[in-house]
Amino acid sequence: MKQIKNKSVWTLIILLPIALIVGFISGKQANEITPSMIAAAETLIGLEFTPAERDSMMRNLEGHRSGFQRMRALNLDNSTSPALYFNPLPHGYVPDQNQLELDWGLKASVNLPEKDNDIAFMPLHDLAILIKNKQISAERLTKLFIDRIKTHSDTLENLITLMEDTALAQARLMDEELANGNYRGPLHGIPYGVKDLLSVKDTKTTWGAMPYKDQEINHTATVVEKLENAGAVLIGKFTLGALAMGDVWYGGVTKNPWNLEQGSSGSSAGSASAVSAGLVPFAIGTETLGSIVSPSTRNGVTGLRPTFGRVSRDGAMALSWSMDKIGPISRSALDNGIVLSVINGHDAKDKSTIPAAFNYRAEKNWKSLKVGYFKEFFENERATEHDKRVLSDLQEMGVELHPVKLETSVDVSSMLISLYVEGAAAFDELTRENMDDLLVAQHRGAWPNLFRSSRFIPAVEYIQANRYRNILIEEMHALFSDYDVIVTPSYGGNQLQITNLTGHPALCMPNGFLENGSPVSITFLANLFEEEKLIMLGKAYQDHTEWQSKRPPLFDR
Secondary structure: OOOOOOOOHHHHHHOHHHHHHHHHHOOOOOOOOOHHHHHHHHHHHOOOOOHHHHHHHHHHHHHHHHHHHHHHOOOOOOOOOOOOOOOOOOOOOOOOOOOOOOEOOOOOOOOOOOOHHHHHOOOHHHHHHHHHOOOOOHHHHHHHHHHHHHHHHHHHOOEEEEOHHHHHHHHHHHHHHHHOOOOOOOOOOOEEEEEOOEOOOOOEOOOOOHHHOOOEOOOOOHHHHHHHHOOOEEEEEEOOOOOOOOOEEOOEEOEEOOEEEEEOOOOOHHHHHHHHOOOOOEEEEEEOOOOOHHHHHHHOOEEEEOOOOOEOOOOEOOOOOOOOEEEEEEOOHHHHHHHHHHHEOOEOOEOOOOOOOOOOEOOOOHHHOOEEEEHHHHOOOOOOHHHHHHHHHHHHOOOOEEEEOOOOOOOOHHHHHHHHHHHHHHOHHHHHOOHHHHOOOOOOOOHHHHHHHHOOOOHHHHHHHHHHHHHHHHHHHHHHOOOOEEEEEOOOOOHHHHHHHHOOOEEEEEEEEOOOOOEEEEEEEOOOOOHHHHHHHHHHHHHHOOHHHOOOHHHOO
């Protein structure tokens, strides 16, 4: 191994946690930091120091350890964020902040189906017209979905808390307001659910994890408050994979309504499963590294991952302060746009939020959009006929497709240590107090092992990864600035990693089914804070096709 000379003092801090753990393994007392411990730790970080350098470090390392111990004496709540905030904006880029009046182009009237199951699978934008025209009351609609939750949620293992009493009270209030001429907008009287990592007063907020299954947080998340102010009716808190990974939670495995032998994927497992089975018209999910895209794909629903910083995360469990994003899951692209228009916006309670307009107007011509596609991902061995058919559908619609190559000058996968380090920090006490043993999943790729191993990631390398991340942001901005929308297979190449690291928005929509009955998806991408373009093209694609209108047969009753 190459010997490194003239290393500055900041290098010392990266060795202490490693040295301490190596010391425990070798039987040393925690208060004995020795040159041999430092030498053993060097192999884990790929550096080599001289005996004199190791000897010089010892006092510094003891000082660092003392500081760690003093910090750990103070309790840190998960809601306390770092003083450093991730900003996805490239140099010189400022989002449009001129908010115009929104126009959804909704129908003047919609026929009310005779059967409840036909109502349950209607898109939000049609239910909104039924409510507005007083063809159905918010109370009846809420009771309908509550009954479906009671009937099907045990089979799907997707519900944590049913909020029947408060939901019916809110629904009756919305009916009273409408009778008095007060209509709050398209979400007036529309039932919905949230992923149970969003806090709501007087309910449990379990984060899907056994150590927190009885946790109550006396705070209502900003997203929930905004939806309530818009007239929406919260009826349930749905499951998530424990601490926002996968579909395994403390009560079981959330199921895919299309294939009950299969999990719902995650981590917004319950939200996507509930929308798919017609238990709610829309639900709120979150994504750090695929947690909206993946369950939307598995469950055959439409998920929107907004730009990082567009939606406040106040009241949401923190996993990665620089990567967590909150977005809607529904039956259509237009529905997601309607929900985003309500939950987006700067919030003083979340310093990472960025002011930006969301200007969707139905009169805008989607045919004016310049659309690219990642050509390589549609031609390699992993390309599917479902994805290729999307390109054919778009061309039939009159879209001119431009081939695009996704290239980066930096190693993307190495930057994911940002997620691992921040997750380990967010759940530091869970690891130190051995509460991680209570989590159901304990395999090598589960959080307990990832959090433990992340203690060995040097602080210097974490900073370096985020410096490279800035390079990635500039490169992706240059790419996306040339196109309004880029079409990609949902798991094509490493685009999912890249766009989650850079904070770009994504719209994930169903585009077919596998032989086992499980849905598959396609993803549209856009530049930062240009979600309206995703909704424009997504709506046009869904008007041309019918995948989003399909219903899982076992729950279409």
